[in-house]
Every structure is written in structure tokens, then in C-alpha cells.
Amino acid sequence: MTRYVLTLEDNADFEPWREMARAALQRAVLPEALDWRIRGGETDLFGQITDNGDGLEALTAVPVVKTVTLRASCLALLRDMLCHSDPARFALAYRIAWRVQGNPHLPEVATDADIARARQMVRQNRQDCHKMMAFVRFREQPVPQREGQGGERRRFLAWFEPQHHILERIAPFFAKRFTDMDWIILTPRGSICWDGKDLAYSSEPCEQPELDDGFGELWDTYYASTFNPARVRTKAMRREMPGRYWKNLPETRLIPQLVAGAEVRVRTMAEQELQPAPAFHERLRSREQLPAEPMLDTTETLEGLAAQIRTCTACPLHCSATQAVVGEGPADARIMVVGEQPGDQEDLAGRPFVGPAGQLLHKALGEAGVDRGALYLTNAVKHFRFRLQGRRRIHQSPDVGHVAACRPWLEQEIALVRPKLIVSLGATALRALDGPGMAMADVRGTSWTVGTGENAVRRLALAHPSWLLRLGEGAQGNAERRNFSKGLTRLREFLDQPGT
Numbered sequence: 001m002t003r004y005v006l007t008l009e010d011n012a013d014f015e016p017w018r019e020m021a022r023a024a025l026q027r028a029v030l031p032e033a034l035d036w037r038i039r040g041g042e043t044d045l046f047g048q049i050t051d052n053g054d055g056l057e058a059l060t061a062v063p064v065v066k067t068v069t070l071r072a073s074c075l076a077l078l079r080d081m082l083c084h085s086d087p088a089r090f091a092l093a094y095r096i097a098w099r100v101q102g103n104p105h106l107p108e109v110a111t112d113a114d115i116a117r118a119r120q121m122v123r124q125n126r127q128d129c130h131k132m133m134a135f136v137r138f139r140e141q142p143v144p145q146r147e148g149q150g151g152e153r154r155r156f157l158a159w160f161e162p163q164h165h166i167l168e169r170i171a172p173f174f175a176k177r178f179t180d181m182d183w184i185i186l187t188p189r190g191s192i193c194w195d196g197k198d199l200a201y202s203s204e205p206c207e208q209p210e211l212d213d214g215f216g217e218l219w220d221t222y223y224a225s226t227f228n229p230a231r232v233r234t235k236a237m238r239r240e241m242p243g244r245y246w247k248n249l250p251e252t253r254l255i256p257q258l259v260a261g262a263e264v265r266v267r268t269m270a271e272q273e274l275q276p277a278p279a280f281h282e283r284l285r286s287r288e289q290l291p292a293e294p295m296l297d298t299t300e301t302l303e304g305l306a307a308q309i310r311t312c313t314a315c316p317l318h319c320s321a322t323q324a325v326v327g328e329g330p331a332d333a334r335i336m337v338v339g340e341q342p343g344d345q346e347d348l349a350g351r352p353f354v355g356p357a358g359q360l361l362h363k364a365l366g367e368a369g370v371d372r373g374a375l376y377l378t379n380a381v382k383h384f385r386f387r388l389q390g391r392r393r394i395h396q397s398p399d400v401g402h403v404a405a406c407r408p409w410l411e412q413e414i415a416l417v418r419p420k421l422i423v424s425l426g427a428t429a430l431r432a433l434d435g436p437g438m439a440m441a442d443v444r445g446t447s448w449t450v451g452t453g454e455n456a457v458r459r460l461a462l463a464h465p466s467w468l469l470r471l472g473e474g475a476q477g478n479a480e481r482r483n484f485s486k487g488l489t490r491l492r493e494f495l496d497q498p499g500t
């Protein structure tokens with residue numbers, strides 16, 4: 001039996017293999033007569049096969065004896081499996097293509113050993129694609145300034161270690177998802193690059209670059225604040241993030257210390273749940289004596305206002321929340337920051353901005369050089385709105401009716417504090433302060449003046465930190481966090497201006 005050596009690149013995809021397989025099938029070459037090799041890979045185990053130079057050339061010198069067709073479903077299976085990294089994949093694919101000639105329904109036979117292995121490879125390729133979608137972390141790179149040119153697109157770089165040759169397969173996903181920025185993903189199996197118009201692919205192996213865009217600390221703060229110690233499943237984390245992903249993710253270095261403190265935090269949380277909520281009971285006791293509308297007439301101080309807010313029953317939100325969360329800060333603060341509503345932790349603590357979003361805000365304020373103690377922090381709605389999912393309370397945005405019912409309290413806070421700059425965080429606060437006419441997408445990051453003369457108040461609209469947290473660490477999240485930080489520097493500039 002004449003044997004042929006067919007050599008392919010390690011990252012060869014479907015087409016080069018298809019050309020060789022078609023030539024062999026047309027000449028009725030048995031699978032055993034083909035030695036599929038990877039260029040630069042290991043040689044034949046026994047070193048007995050003669051490489052005829054170009055195996056394909058030797059093969060095509062043999063006369064064609066038949067025409068060959070493969071069903072679309074078989075081609076799809078072979079196409080999907082051939083980006084696997086198993087060196088035996090080319091031989092397996094040919095064996096299947098050969099056997100299909102005598103049994104067109106072979107690809108549907110799940111119990112066949114060849115088909116089972118091919119399907120397993122397809123599954124592993126998909127898992128690898130899924131991991132890449134989940135674990136690629138872009139880092140922004142400086143854009144060189146060219147004289148007389150503006151509007152340069154932002155550039156991002158990422159490092160990832162795929163297990164299989166999936167780059168060309170996964171590239172369209174990233175191009176579609178991150179279309180408004182330039183990016184390069186480097187891997188040991190090649191690289192993909194997007195410039196806004198074209199996707200370029202290179203099979204040249206890359207070395208891991210140094211990646212730092214200065215946002216590492218902010219990401220750590222976000223990750224640590226959203227880490228739920230009651231749901232720690234280290235085995236599942238390890239299973240989902242084996243070594244090659246684990247070592248390249250920025251947050252994994254935090255996990256050991258977070259896990260170490262998880263038991264204590266869970267115990268603290270359990271103890272907190274057992275604590276009574278005095279303000280809630282106070283409110284229940286006083287509900288019957290209170291009018292259903294906010295009482296505003298006798299409030300002269302923030303303390304008096306807070307006492308009234310704590311007993312408010314003007315909308316249904318007071319029924320399920322633990323307590324009203326009132327504003328906090330100096331009575332003569334020059335800047336008031338208005339969020340949406342208290343979250344789960346604020347509801348339990350009775351203080352605004354102490355949960356994950358608040359921690360992100362504090363961190364960003366610190367980085368912008370703004371003293372939190374100089375700000376009056378409050379929310380557009382004073383009671384926590386949520387829905388129950390098992391024992392968990394899941395945040396729900398207040399609706400228009402809740403915002404309208406609570407607006408008198410916000411107006412009263414503004415009238416007492418008389419801030420010169422009011423910062424709205426998110427769409428709910430924007431609507432509470434400016435009515436429904438403004439769209440968050442139009443005004444985010446901008447400022448304007450309301451009123452004239454002594455009554456003039458500057459307004460600044462920023463994203464809500466909880467939205468930034470939900471965006472995660474992708475490119476959009478990084479971009480919006482950067483815009484948020486930039487917006488907060490205006491607070492420092494405002495505080496630095498005398499007489500504002």
C-alpha cells in the first residue's frame with residue numbers, strides 16, 4: 001500500500017484540509033494510507049513512512065477514480081471540529097469523510113466512536129469561544145497625538161490564551177460588540193485586530209504584553225464590593241476558570257483574601273438579618289396617626305425634615321422597605337449629589353451610598369480629589385424598591401409615581417441646603433430634578449445652569465455608579481467609568497472656585 005504524508009499548519013482551518021481530503025477521497029485512498037502531520041510537529045512514531053516530498057503532489061499524480069460529495073451536515077461537523085488543537089483531528093476528519101461514503105447517516109450516530117470524539121471536539125471549541133467572550137479584558141492604550149488631527153479613535157489591547165484555534169471564528173463577535181474602538185487581541189495562537197472597518201487576522205504567535213491602563217484599582221474596588229461571600233463556590237470558580245484564564249484575570253489575585261474573609265462576612269450578614277429594624281417599627285406604630293401626604297409645612301431644619309421623611313406613607317414603597325433613607329451631609333453644602341434610591345445595604349444601614357455603588361462613588365470622588373464630607377448626598381426616592389427572589393431582595397427602579405410622590409422631600413432638601421451645584425446620578429434623579437423632558441443619553445456628562453441671579457444653580461448630569469457596576473469591565477464599562485471620573489473632577493474645580 002502506497003502511503004502519503006500530508007502536512008498542514010498547526011492552525012490550519014477547514015479549507016486546506018478539505019483540498020487534501022477531496023484529492024484523497026477522489027482517488028479512493030484509504031485512511032490508513034494517509035499520515036496527517038503538523039508542520040514543525042512530531043514525526044511518525046516509527047519513522048517508517050517515506051515522505052514523498054510534497055505528499056499532495058504525489059497524491060494528485062494518481063488518477064481520479066470517483067467523484068465525492070459530502071452532506072452539508074457532515075461538512076458542518078468537520079468544519080466545527082477542525083479548529084480543535086488535537087493533532088489527530090485531521091486524520092479523524094478524513095476517517096469520518098471516508099466512512100460517510102458508505103453510510104451517509106454516520107454523522108447522526110452519536111454512539112459511533114469517531115462521531116462521539118468529533119462532537120466532543122466541537123463542544124470544547126465552543127466552550128473555548130465562550131471563555132474568550134467572558135474572560136477577555138481590554139486595556140486602553142495611549143493614542144499618539146498628531147498635530148492638527150482630532151477625533152482619534154480609542155485603542156485597546158487584550159491578552160488571552162485560547163486552548164484551540166478559535167481566533168478567526170470568534171473575531172466577528174468582538175468586531176460586532178466593540179465596533180466603536182480600535183482593538184487588538186494577542187494570543188499565543190495568533191492575533192486579531194479591528195480598526196473600525198476591517199478585521200485582520202495573523203497566525204504569528206504573540207508574547208504576553210504588559211497591560212495597565214490605570215484602572216486596575218477601580219476594577220478591584222468594584223469586584224471586591226460586589227463579591228458575595230454567601231455565594232462563594234471556589235470549586236466552581238476553578239472549574240470555570242482553569243489556570244490559563246485564572247492567571248490572566250486581574251480580579252483573581254483578590255479572590256484568596258476575599259474567600260478567606262467570606263466566613264466572617266457571612267456570619268456578620270446573618271447577624272444583621274436577625275437584627276430588628278427599629279425605624280420600621282416606629283413607622284408602623286405612627287402610620288395610623290399620619291396623613292397620607294408628605295408633611296412639609298413645619299420643617300425648618302434637616303433634622304426635622306428627616307424625622308418627617310422617616311414617617312412618610314405617601315407611596316406604597318414604605319410598606320416593604322426597612323426604613324426611609326434620608327440625605328446626609330453638611331446643611332450648607334455647596335454641592336448636592338442626588339442618586340436614585342437606597343439599595344439593599346442602604347436600606348438596612350439607614351444611610352445613603354454605603355453599598356457597592358456608594359463605594360464606587362467614594363473611590364472615584366477620592367481619585368478626583370473631592371472631599372466626600374463637603375457634599376450633601378441624597379436620593380430622589382427615599383425608600384428601597386425591590387422584588388423578592390427567594391430570600392434575596394433584587395433592586396427595582398422606582399416608577400414615575402414613586403418619584404413624583406417623593407419629589408416634595410427632595411425639593412425641601414434643596415430649599416434647606418441651597419446648593420450651588422446639583423449633581424444627578426442616573427436617569428431617575430435627572431427626571432426627579434428636571435422633569436421628563438431630558439433624556440439621560442443626551443445630557444450625560446454635561447452641565448447647565450437653572451435659574452438666574454442669586455437663585456442660579458449649576459446642574460451636572462452623570463451616570464449612576466450602579467449602572468457603571470453593571471457594565472462590568474468591558475470596553476464600554478471602562479469608557480463610562482472614565483467619563484464618570486472626568487465628570488467628578490468638575491466637582492473639585494467647583495469647590496476650588498472661591499465664591500461659588
Ligand code: SF4
Binds near residue numbers: 313314315318381382
Ligand atoms: Fe414617602 Fe418617598 Fe417613601 Fe414614598 S418613597 S413613602 S414618598 S418617603
